[in-house]
Amino acid sequence: MSDVQRIREGCQNVPDEGGHFGPYGGRFVAETLMAPLEELTEAYHHFLQDEAFVAELDADLADFVGRPSPLYYARSWSEQLAGARIYFKREDLNHTGAHKINNTVGQALLAKRMGKKRVIAETGAGQHGVATATVAARFGMKCVVYMGAEDIQRQAINVYRMRLLGAEVVPVESGSRTLKDALNEAMRDWVTNIDDTFYIIGTAAGPHPYPAMVRDFQAVIGREARAQILRQAGRLPDALIACVGGGSNAIGLFHPFIDDGDVRMFGVEAAGDGLETGRHAAPLATGRPGVLHGNRTYLMSDDNGQIIETHSVSAGLDYPGVGPEHSWLKDIGRVEYVAIDNQQALAAFHAVTRCEGIMPALESSHALAYCAQLAATMTQEEIIVVNLSGRGDKDIHTVAAIDGWQL
Amino acid sequence: MSRLRKRFENLCARRRKALIPFVTAGDPEPSVTVPLMHAMVAAGADILEIGVPFSDPMAEGPVIQRACERALVHGTSLRDVVAMIAAFRVQDTETPVVLMGYLNPIEIMGYADFAHAAAAAGIDGVITVDLPPEDADDYICALRKEDIDTIFLAAPTTSDARLAKLARHARGFVYYVSLKGVTGAASLAPTEVGERVGEIKAQVDLPVVVGFGIRDAATAAHLSSIADGVVVGSRLVQIVAENEAHVENIAIQIGVQLKAMREAMDRLQTADAG
Numbered sequence: 089m090s091d092v093q094r095i096r097e098g099c100q101n102v103p104d105e106g107g108h109f110g111p112y113g114g115r116f117v118a119e120t121l122m123a124p125l126e127e128l129t130e131a132y133h134h135f136l137q138d139e140a141f142v143a144e145l146d147a148d149l150a151d152f153v154g155r156p157s158p159l160y161y162a163r164s165w166s167e168q169l170a171g172a173r174i175y176f177k178r179e180d181l182n183h184t185g186a187h188k189i190n191n192t193v194g195q196a197l198l199a200k201r202m203g204k205k206r207v208i209a210e211t212g213a214g215q216h217g218v219a220t221a222t223v224a225a226r227f228g229m230k231c232v233v234y235m236g237a238e239d240i241q242r243q244a245i246n247v248y249r250m251r252l253l254g255a256e257v258v259p260v261e262s263g264s265r266t267l268k269d270a271l272n273e274a275m276r277d278w279v280t281n282i283d284d285t286f287y288i289i290g291t292a293a294g295p296h297p298y299p300a301m302v303r304d305f306q307a308v309i310g311r312e313a314r315a316q317i318l319r320q321a322g323r324l325p326d327a328l329i330a331c332v333g334g335g336s337n338a339i340g341l342f343h344p345f346i347d348d349g350d351v352r353m354f355g356v357e358a359a360g361d362g363l364e365t366g367r368h369a370a371p372l373a374t375g376r377p378g379v380l381h382g383n384r385t386y387l388m389s390d391d392n393g394q395i396i397e398t399h400s401v402s403a404g405l406d407y408p409g410v411g412p413e414h415s416w417l418k419d420i421g422r423v424e425y426v427a428i429d430n431q432q433a434l435a436a437f438h439a440v441t442r443c444e445g446i447m448p449a450l451e452s453s454h455a456l457a458y459c460a461q462l463a464a465t466m467t468q469e470e471i472i473v474v475n476l477s478g479r480g481d482k483d484i485h486t487v488a489a490i491d492g493w494q495l
Numbered sequence: 496m497s498r499l500r501k502r503f504e505n506l507c508a509r510r511r512k513a514l515i516p517f518v519t520a521g522d523p524e525p526s527v528t529v530p531l532m533h534a535m536v537a538a539g540a541d542i543l544e545i546g547v548p549f550s551d552p553m554a555e556g557p558v559i560q561r562a563c564e565r566a567l568v569h570g571t572s573l574r575d576v577v578a579m580i581a582a583f584r585v586q587d588t589e590t591p592v593v594l595m596g597y598l599n600p601i602e603i604m605g606y607a608d609f610a611h612a613a614a615a616a617g618i619d620g621v622i623t624v625d626l627p628p629e630d631a632d633d634y635i636c637a638l639r640k641e642d643i644d645t646i647f648l649a650a651p652t653t654s655d656a657r658l659a660k661l662a663r664h665a666r667g668f669v670y671y672v673s674l675k676g677v678t679g680a681a682s683l684a685p686t687e688v689g690e691r692v693g694e695i696k697a698q699v700d701l702p703v704v705v706g707f708g709i710r711d712a713a714t715a716a717h718l719s720s721i722a723d724g725v726v727v728g729s730r731l732v733q734i735v736a737e738n739e740a741h742v743e744n745i746a747i748q749i750g751v752q753l754k755a756m757r758e759a760m761d762r763l764q765t766a767d768a769g
Binding site for chain 1: 552657
């Protein structure tokens with residue numbers, strides 16, 4: 089069965105026609121956006137049945153992104169931890185260095201089919217912005233990326249990468265000047281330019297169909313990992329682990345294993361300075377259901393319903409909401425959600441870099457830190473697959489600053 | 496009969512169109528809002544639309560975004576806004592008041608608690624920008640129970656099929672968003688607006704008011720000739736912003752602006768009648 093046939097099957101399950109995962113998801117947007125969202129949903133379902141579209145997507149994932157990404161047995165680190173056998177799903181080896189490109193390739197192909205000449209995106213750390221600017225350059229589309237003014241200061245290299253690729257990077261000065269505000273501003277652009285513009289959302293959140301569509305484009309991660317572990321280890325893993333900001337890399341890994349009841353799944357949120365400090369980005373651990381950015385989901389909001397600013401050493405996890413399917417998977421108990429603080433993530437970053445010669449992104453380092461904890465409770469016959477969602481080169485300035493190293 | 500319905504019937508009888516000013520509650524500080532509401536009524540407002548500050552106002556242009564930020568510096572909450580309307584009602588029991596905001600503050604307060612408090616305070620209708628009817632069943636139920644009008648938006652992109660859905664759920668009036676864009680944008684096309692308002696009125700048996708992009712008396716007058724009323728928001732909020740350091744000027748200057756709009760609208764109606 090081809091990847092895309094499986095995507096088709098996935099579409100028939102959750103969410104429902106209105107984009108609901110249980111009580112979560114939906115379409116909470118201004119009236120003007122309802123028509124373009126309906127148009128997008130229709131196009132998405134249509135083109136997934138279109139053989140030419142499917143062939144083009146498969147070819148791009150292979151030749152432009154570099155898929156399949158390897159599943160790597162981290163022997164040294166496994167032996168050091170003296171617990172479970174640990175495998176890394178190497179999304180860091182994708183073109184542009186993270187899982188984000190799986191989704192931007194898919195959405196850009198859809199934009200092209202829909203005749204949209206201009207794409208827009210929001211970005212926090214800049215990874216999704218770079219992945220969007222990359223596909224826009226390839227397809228000759230005009231590209232505008234919204235980025236919080238604070239994040240532009242923190243991520244100068246990615247800003248320059250986007251500009252080299254021909255994208256216009258617009259600083260967002262409103263609100264907390266970070267990712268959530270960039271998303272607001274991208275929505276404002278979209279509502280103003282719906283006739284010619286396609287909004288490429290970077291995570292499995294937002295109004296329907298985005299959470300399902302982004303999941304389906306990212307589910308290639310889990311499909312590959314499932315086939316690879318069966319080939320390499322002869323059986324399914326005992327546990328899957330992935331970091332969760334909006335949650336696109338996690339849902340991409342988890343989704344193809346959802347029906348494998350014996351496979352435990354762990355989503356790792358950012359505990360920032362510690363959950364007890366309130367300075368974190370862990371809505372599933374500490375938040376409550378609410379409505380933001382087009383969907384109902386767990387959110388970090390205060391008693392008056394205002395959105396709280398988040399904190400994490402990892403810019404990619406620094407978001408007050410989470411994809412609605414994760415909220416649902418939490419409530420039904422299919423996925424366990426845990427939190428890892430900045431120091432634990434940094435320790436894992438250093439350990440894996442030194443032990444395996446692989447420098448993980450700080451986002452992925454949250455998943456690795458929890459992996460180290462979990463592995464220690466398991467036997468050497470047991471297997472963990474961790475999503476190494478991105479490479480850490482983008483984070484060396486952050487790590488150096490924390491370590492007191494002058495670059 | 497609801498205050499909104501009574502007001503529109505009364506306006507109709509007087510061949511007058513509704514002038515609906517919008518300001519954000521608590522902007523630039525909480526003490527300004529209630530006196531400003533009275534001043535707007537004195538200057539000719541028929542219905543008041545009061546914005547509930549939200550940290551992430553996705554449909555607003557920069558002017559109203561800033562207003563939310565100024566109001567949130569003082570922590571103006573949904574409960575505070577409800578209390579302001581209750582304070583307004585001590586002197587004015589006639590003028591309909593409509594809240595406009597985003598869903599999360601209502602969601603966190605709880606639909607039933609909010610509806611109950613809003614009814615007790617004398618709030619007549621609620622516009623929740625990021626809540627289309629598809630996801631609004633529980634909300635509609637809670638507000639209906641307290642006789643609060645659920646006002647929905649219609650947009651240039653709204654299909655006929657969706658208009659029929661709006662017609663089933665809308666109460667009070669329909670708010671027609673005159674352009675593709677955010678509040679305060681400046682590319683409104685009056686001819687198209689007129690056609691769309693006609694289409695909406697053919698399907699929905701409610702008054703239709705037009706908002707987004709109305710910046711001056713001439714535009715207000717022109718649009719009031721094709722709709723049942725006009726909402727003026729960003730232009731007034733801009734006056735608030737300009738007088739942040741001199742809050743005593745806010746009510747006076749907004750009054751001047753509203754009077755000019757009122758006169759232009761009434762002049763056109765009288766001329767049409769003649």
